[in-house]
Amino acid sequence: MKKIAFYGKGGIGKSTTAANVSAALSTAGHKVCQIGCDPKNDSTRLLLGHICKNTVLDMVRIKDEINLEDIVHYGFNGIKCVEAGGPEPGVGCAGRGIIVALEKLQELDAAADEDIILYDVLGDVVCGGFAVPIREGYATDIYIVSSGELMSLYAANNIAKGIRRFAGRGEVKLAGIIGNGRNVPNEENLLRTFAEKINTRIVAFIPRDKIVNLAEINRKTVIEWDPTSKQAQVYAALATEIFQNTQLSIPKPLSFEELEDLIAFFGIDN
């Protein structure tokens, strides 16, 4: 079983990309489970067609005995969808919630017979709770979703630091950067150079496209909404690349000054 995780800055496109990759993998005949590790609970929305209401933490709060049926929901093409959930905004610790949720999933062996399990994890790994999928060996192949914007690359670099910390001890490795375009000048070149500098590569560059938003309004992935579209083909190619990828590495993060210099070098529209 492949155990992968998507990390990246909030709002950068992790859940959208994850749902499209899951949909493409499932369409290609693989058994897929996607686990949202973000208190927003919206990782699996495009697969389920709605926001998941029964998260693992919701169930832990209201029931003494939890069964798989309480927390595993079935989305597009039979994809298993799980949301870890989180505390009410303003109370409790979201990172702690992830730990409880993932322990519960492991106890119930929620993804026992899948070909691929995809963790969609919030933000960077400053908080130990969000590092759990990396730290405890839940995921082995880590992908960072990033645009060419400074703050996105800053988060990507921090995530690389987190992966480096744990890569020495276990199986976890950096599997690549997924570029998600924001129409920044020279974005693809910038991302490619950043990836090389931190000892990895770009596994795909996903263009910014309105079809993503159109599909989202209709609560669908692009794969489901318009499988013949160019954007669907980009996601399908990424899914194949992820499934076959064996080029894993221990990242070499940059200093903040190196990151700034890189952006200054590429960031002029010429």
Ligand code: ADP
């Ligand atoms: P995250 O999970 O990283 O917080 P989301 O996947 O929720 O981010 O994406 C944030 C917003 O960006 C969504 O409204 C989504 O539709 C949009 N988006 C993501 N990728 C693209 C893209 N390639 N083209 C256009 N819009 C995109």
Ligand code: MG
């Ligand atoms: Mg998300």
